[in-house]
Amino acid sequence: MMERLSIPYPVIVEGRYDKLRLEQVIEAQILTTDGFGIFNKTEKGRLFRALAQKTPLILLTDSDGAGKLIRSYLTSSIPTDRLIQLYVPRIPGKERRKAHPSAEGVLGVEGMERELLLRLFAPYADAEAVSRRAAENPLSKTDLYVDGLTGQENSAARRDALAEKLGLPAGMTPNALLAALRLLCTYREYCLLVGREEIPD
Numbered sequence: 001m002m003e004r005l006s007i008p009y010p011v012i013v014e015g016r017y018d019k020l021r022l023e024q025v026i027e028a029q030i031l032t033t034d035g036f037g038i039f040n041k042t043e044k045g046r047l048f049r050a051l052a053q054k055t056p057l058i059l060l061t062d063s064d065g066a067g068k069l070i071r072s073y074l075t076s077s078i079p080t081d082r083l084i085q086l087y088v089p090r091i092p093g094k095e096r097r098k099a100h101p102s103a104e105g106v107l108g109v110e111g112m113e114r115e116l117l118l119r120l121f122a123p124y125a126d127a128e129a130v131s132r133r134a135a136e137n138p139l140s141k142t143d144l145y146v147d148g149l150t151g152q153e154n155s156a157a158r159r160d161a162l163a164e165k166l167g168l169p170a171g172m173t174p175n176a177l178l179a180a181l182r183l184l185c186t187y188r189e190y191c192l193l194v195g196r197e198e199i200p201d
Contacts, residue, residue, distance in 0.1 A: 005118055008127040009084065010051055011058045014070060017097070018060075018109040025117045033061075033070055045077060052082035058124060060086040062108035063169050075176075084130070085180055086120055087168050088112055123184065130183065137182045139190055141174065147194040150174040165193060 007028035013019055019030045031048070038044055051057060059074055061067035075083060093107040094100065102108065124130055144150045148158050159177050160170040168180055181190055 002114075005121055005125055007058070007121055007124055009056050009058050009124060011060060012048065012074065013060050013109055014062060014067065015110075017095075018062075021110040021112070022060075022117065025114055026121050028058075033074070036066070036070070038070060038073060048074065049078055052078045056082050056084050056130075058084045058086055058121075060088065060109055060120075062102075062106075063088050063090045064102060064104040064106055064108070067108070080175070080179060083179075084124060084183060085176065086124075087180070088116075088120070089167055090169060133186070134182055137185075137187055139178065139182050139185070139187050141178060143190070144174055144178060147196070149177065149194075162193060 002024070004023075004025060004027040007026045010029040010031055011022060011026070012031050012033060013022060014033050015035050016032060019032050022028070022030050033044070034041065048057065057078065059071060061071045071085070075085075088107075088109055091107045091111070092105055093111060094102075094105075095107065095111045141150065149155055149162065150159075152158075155174075156171075159172055159174070163170060163172055163177065166180070166184055168177070172180070185193065
């Protein structure tokens with residue numbers, strides 16, 4: 001078996017095939033929402049909230065509409081500072097085990113290539129570095145406004161363009177993008193991405 005990347009945080013995915021795929025790539029506590037089962041399994045929701053009191057949780061759902069619904073539900077029930085939001089890109093295709101593509105014709109977590117998943121999780125292998133990066137990053141909603149990523153007529157398109165540079169999905173809300181940026185980028189890296197004229201040291 002190939003060497004796996006050790007991740008110090010629990011990881012939440014949608015289903016057992018997503019879990020089986022990740023178990024080939026990372027060494028971590030991997031939990032499932034049982035798809036839409038999370039909406040009526042109150043004990044699972046309580047488990048996730050209890051875990052979030054002890055440690056940040058990584059949330060990784062499919063990039064389709066169902067994945068967005070599950071992500072939205074968990075984001076509304078778990079404090080945002082306790083969730084690390086990871087996103088897989090929208091890649092057209094069909095998982096090998098399925099006879100037909102999904103309704104939206106895109107691959108889910110289980111269909112992602114090993115190298116892509118490794119790149120996705122690599123920044124979170126060092127818990128101290130993750131905590132330090134988030135604590136030290138002054139990036140705020142004000143920055144998004146100043147840089148035209150919120151509050152303007154073309155802000156949604158600007159967010160989509162920035163998300164594409166980072167391998168994030170289109171259609172992210174300002175709050176979701178901000179949370180991802182604070183974990184993925186230093187403040188300087190963000191300024192470079194948005195083309196700020198004055199870049200901090």
